[in-house]
Every structure is written in C-alpha cells, then in structure tokens.
Amino acid sequence: MIAGIDPEFLHQYRVNLRRSRAIGESLLAIARVPGLKKRLKRLKRRAQATSELRDLHVFLESLDTRPAPLSERIRLALHDWLAARERERHEALCRQLGEPEYAEEMAAWQAFLDGNRFQQALAGLDSRRVDRVLVERIAEHDRELAALGVASLDEAFHDLRKGVKRIRYLAELDPKRHRRLLKGLKRRQGVLGDFQDLCSRQAWIEAFAAASRNAPRRRQECAAWCAAPRGAEARPA
Numbered sequence: 001m002i003a004g005i006d007p008e009f010l011h012q013y014r015v016n017l018r019r020s021r022a023i024g025e026s027l028l029a030i031a032r033v034p035g036l037k038k039r040l041k042r043l044k045r046r047a048q049a050t051s052e053l054r055d056l057h058v059f060l061e062s063l064d065t066r067p068a069p070l071s072e073r074i075r076l077a078l079h080d081w082l083a084a085r086e087r088e089r090h091e092a093l094c095r096q097l098g099e100p101e102y103a104e105e106m107a108a109w110q111a112f113l114d115g116n117r118f119q120q121a122l123a124g125l126d127s128r129r130v131d132r133v134l135v136e137r138i139a140e141h142d143r144e145l146a147a148l149g150v151a152s153l154d155e156a157f158h159d160l161r162k163g164v165k166r167i168r169y170l171a172e173l174d175p176k177r178h179r180r181l182l183k184g185l186k187r188r189q190g191v192l193g194d195f196q197d198l199c200s201r202q203a204w205i206e207a208f209a210a211a212s213r214n215a216p217r218r219r220q221e222c223a224a225w226c227a228a229p230r231g232a233e234a235r236p237a
Helices: 007-030 036-048 051-065 072-098 100-114 116-123 127-147 154-171 179-210 216-227
Strands: none
Touching: 007 036, 007 051, 007 100, 007 116, 007 127, 007 154, 036 100, 051 072, 051 179, 072 100, 072 179, 072 216, 100 116, 127 154, 154 179, 179 216
C-alpha cells in the first residue's frame, strides 16, 4: 500500500482489521474484558481511515465495467477527478501507516489479544451465552427491518447492514452450529452492501458536480444521472 495503490491489498487490510475488531466486539457483547472497549474504538478509527479510499476504488472499477451515462469528455473528467481524490486518500492513509504511533498501536493490540485477560474471556465462552446475545441482536434487526419502508432514509438501510454484520460476527464464534444462519446473513449483507456502494457513488457524483461551478453542462449531466431511478437492484427489497 505504501509502495503504490493496490486495491487488493487495501481489501485484505480492511478484512483483517474488520475480523480482528469483530472478534473483540462480539466478545465485548458477551463478557466483561477490561480495556477492550477503548482499544476497539482505536481500531474502528483505523478502519474508518480506509473507507473513502475503498469507495473510490469501487466507483472507479465500476466505471470500467459500466460506462457512466455521460458524454465522453465529462466521463473522462469524472475519471480524472476521482483518480485525483484516490491519490489524495491513498497518500493520507500511507502517512498514517508510516507513523510510529501506528506501529505501536498495532503491536499493543496484538499483545492485548495474546494477553491473559482476553484469552481467559475467550475460554469462558459457551453456546448459551452466545445464543442469548444472538437472539437479542436478531430481534433488534427484525424490529429495524419491519420499520423500513419506501420513504425510509438511506441511512436506515446502512444501519440495518451494520446490524447484520454484528449478528454475523457473533454467529461466526460457532460457525458449524450456525452454518445456515451465516449463509443467509452473507447474502443479505451482500445486497445491503451493494446498496451502500450505490449511495457512495451518488455522493461522489454530487461532489464532482459541486466542484464544477463553471461547467453548467457537467452539472446538468451529473444531475440527470443522479435523478435517474436507481432501479430495483438499488434498494434492498
């Protein structure tokens, strides 16, 4: 990542941060582990530093497979504008990864995971304690799902996706026992993730248009693109 923009490395980096954090958050929901909550907040901040860069990767890749409904000149301008944003976010992330504090923070997190308190908490887990929290999270998800409608804000769907992820991470503490549940969660998380990608794409289009104050044709085409129906695949059913 520091040597150059590598979408696959970024993906694996995000996956590893997410998995590590997911184990900690799932354990925190079940057992009391002193110091864990504070460390999870730091890990969340590290993961958030990759979010915009990841969204840019996804958008740029989508432009290669599905050309934007824009004139060629504006389409190229959009690609160049996004690529410039991508370089900025990449450089910012590289600066963070190169800081001494980052290495120290990751080493401290690894030491915490290997420490007695965390390992004892893991060893003390049992299926009944996991299932109790799992039932609570599923019930909360069902309430949020029932409250959704065609007029719901996009943020409500994003919150639902986060809830699905929390359920999935907890179920993954006993993957064999929850194999069927995990299969359904993965599919639902994929649908909600696709919708979030569409929302992120639209936000970047609007930002590109806003940066084009002296280009009325560009703003007009971008507005038409954003106003077009997102289709059945855009919003989860």
